[in-house]
Amino acid sequence: MSGDIRVGVLGSAGKVGQAIVAAVEADDDLTYSVGVDKGDPLESFTDSETTVVVDFTHPSVVMDNLRFLIHNGIHAVVGTTGFTDERLDTVRGWLAENPGVGVLIAPNFAIGAVLSMRFAAQAARFYDSVEVIELHHPHKADAPSGTAYRTAAMIARARAEAGVGPSPDATTEELDGARGAVVDGVHVHSVRLAGLVAHQEVLLGTEGETLTIRHDSLDRTSFAPGVLLGVREIGDRPGLTVGLDELMDL
Amino acid sequence: MSGDIRVGVLGSAGKVGQAIVAAVEADDDLTYSVGVDKGDPLESFTDSETTVVVDFTHPSVVMDNLRFLIHNGIHAVVGTTGFTDERLDTVRGWLAENPGVGVLIAPNFAIGAVLSMRFAAQAARFYDSVEVIELHHPHKADAPSGTAYRTAAMIARARAEAGVGPSPDATTEELDGARGAVVDGVHVHSVRLAGLVAHQEVLLGTEGETLTIRHDSLDRTSFAPGVLLGVREIGDRPGLTVGLDELMDL
């Protein structure tokens, strides 16, 4: 549906919003229609004939935004957090009443992060061992990262479904913390280093061979290509889509 | 179909054959039935009630082997090279007459190599740039490696199908060879280094992020887990299967 996609941005004055506006404007197939910030009327989107809205706002306002958009036939690409199962069901209800509308809600728009999680989960059942190393700048407050938690959970589920047992580990003498944290049975190591941005490595191994899937995010605009991918595809996917990978035909 | 799988090995006295025999014997679910080498009668397989035969032999004998196996209702897992389209068609013809039999023919049984090629091809259309670095011991005669050729071809096909253009490259001043070889439009670099075995890295990049898929093969038995996977699955897949990944439910 390229060519006629008119893209509006919620929170267009914020840091993330500005980056999305810039990415839309730099794209030949998309047209930036209007930005809406705190205090601006949502009607700007209907007035400007916007076809897709990107929402990176706040859990306290995102449901009101989505109700307006869906009821006005506007597709949405949402990076705002805080979607419980209950909230997702509410969105599904609105979409059932407006069957032509598509909404994408995703916790992560970095294509490389999405791909590496999926590949890790797919590969996990073919290997005896799997561990995760995530590496970030030293200003990060939490360890492991949210992406590492999700990656470990996806790996654990894939291994459980395939009936694969735990990774072998003969450690009997461990200095406290050496073997990392354990998330759903998967060892996760968190490195904090000046000069780094956001990186993750999944290591898989079996006798005689290893497979490493590494994702490096070198600046904070790495979500932009994923958002544009969502904007281009969501018009052709009516209903609710959760997770960018569902749009990627993998 | 685990439990009753009786595995025969063609070329059981060779280096690869010995490794496969050892792997079968070490596996709780499989039973080693018999080995057949140059001069031995293929009837040993029927006499020993073998259900699956592994063939890592030679292009000059593999077709005779397959005709015998298929006509006697024995499944086959084949790592022998030299399968032209014509040969594949011949095998399909034999299988059409023996509809319960399954044959797997694969150029590569290293699970990590198979996975990394597939992941590279899946990811290739989401990135502006992709290059391949393969690294091997210094006794290797050919550069790039066969796996690197196949990887580049799969990447190129995936990008062509998605309508992705060539990787950007502003090089105007190049010392001969610096930018590597070009296989189907993909730059491939071959490192030869004492201490290495067989390794490959696919690098994919777009503004602000990169994805790296690396496979390390640390000894020569890394084909064994893939062969066993084929042995376990081929009985449930009648007809011809080309490529280990087709059996992997990816």
Next chain:
Amino acid sequence: MSGDIRVGVLGSAGKVGQAIVAAVEADDDLTYSVGVDKGDPLESFTDSETTVVVDFTHPSVVMDNLRFLIHNGIHAVVGTTGFTDERLDTVRGWLAENPGVGVLIAPNFAIGAVLSMRFAAQAARFYDSVEVIELHHPHKADAPSGTAYRTAAMIARARAEAGVGPSPDATTEELDGARGAVVDGVHVHSVRLAGLVAHQEVLLGTEGETLTIRHDSLDRTSFAPGVLLGVREIGDRPGLTVGLDELMDL
């Protein structure tokens, strides 16, 4: 000599100059005295009691700058290019007449690049094989990079001095360019990939083990810590110093 270092910057309005001014101002031990740009009088440095001047300007003006600074007893840290042996001799002559003054001229101020070149050269004679992979953004015009040329030259010299022969290589069948460019007998591979900035990996290998020295430069300010190191040390090193590593007590 920390505490009393008053730092002036030549070319302070340019991109590099601005980054240096910012780095000096952010440093507790240094005081920014004055910036001098095209058209401004060099006397600003003497008027402001500047003790060290940083010069990232142009080959056409750097010699005039240095003559003024040396004759006025001001130390200099120089990243400007174009220093021939003849120019270095001229600078040495001026310094001989002004024995208290120190001048540092260096082709590279990224500490990691300097360290990795030196470590590569130190390690090179203990390994059978060595190759260099440099990886940059796709807007770079030349391949290999200047740093890769210097690294290969340093490795080659170290191996020659130790009487180490060429890296083993059994390649007989090569697709044009696969084995990279050859700089002083060392194979160098140049990767160009969107999402990268400036990276280099030196791989050394001998039977059973490899050593990898990798440098990642993630933004363009990575020269700043090296410049500040030079500024702090040069006052205690009268005469001409060529190369940042000479100041690093390695």
Next chain:
Amino acid sequence: MSGDIRVGVLGSAGKVGQAIVAAVEADDDLTYSVGVDKGDPLESFTDSETTVVVDFTHPSVVMDNLRFLIHNGIHAVVGTTGFTDERLDTVRGWLAENPGVGVLIAPNFAIGAVLSMRFAAQAARFYDSVEVIELHHPHKADAPSGTAYRTAAMIARARAEAGVGPSPDATTEELDGARGAVVDGVHVHSVRLAGLVAHQEVLLGTEGETLTIRHDSLDRTSFAPGVLLGVREIGDRPGLTVGLDELMDL
């Protein structure tokens, strides 16, 4: 002193001893004289005019071995563990009485491990942050590895001597173990993965750049080149030398 070096091996029937005998025999400059195992007389070394003996035995016998060797004018290269300061002083005493004899005692003969520890220590004071990741096969009982402990200790000492503070770390919310073990103030992460052998990565970072020093030991003979280096050099270094790096002219 190549050409006339006659090398004896203590513990020549053991796994390590056999590898050393094989390496000596494969070297053009060295001659294998005799092997001595449990129960064999040490006089075999004097009878065979051995000039250098390699000792990879046991703490319970190594002191008797060294006394014999030193008093008979035979140089020694020792990989046996358990050398306390007291034992080292005893050896120094014997050497003082036999001034022409050289003894090398080293905890690690893998040249890459020795180089990477040294480079890490040299680089450590130029970076804000440093962490260590060591990766081994899953049969290893202790975590971190002995090499990682020594590496962290060397890094910590270098940083203390240079007055560098601790690596920055804003972690306030940590899942137990995520940030690894802490050895002398340095975070160390231990990965255990099927398919790996023995690997270590030191990551150093400062604003905008990182340096990574990685050592991969791919088989168990990686100590051999270091032992041969010791054998060749120790005859020219009378007295006690502790650590292979002292012989490497770094």
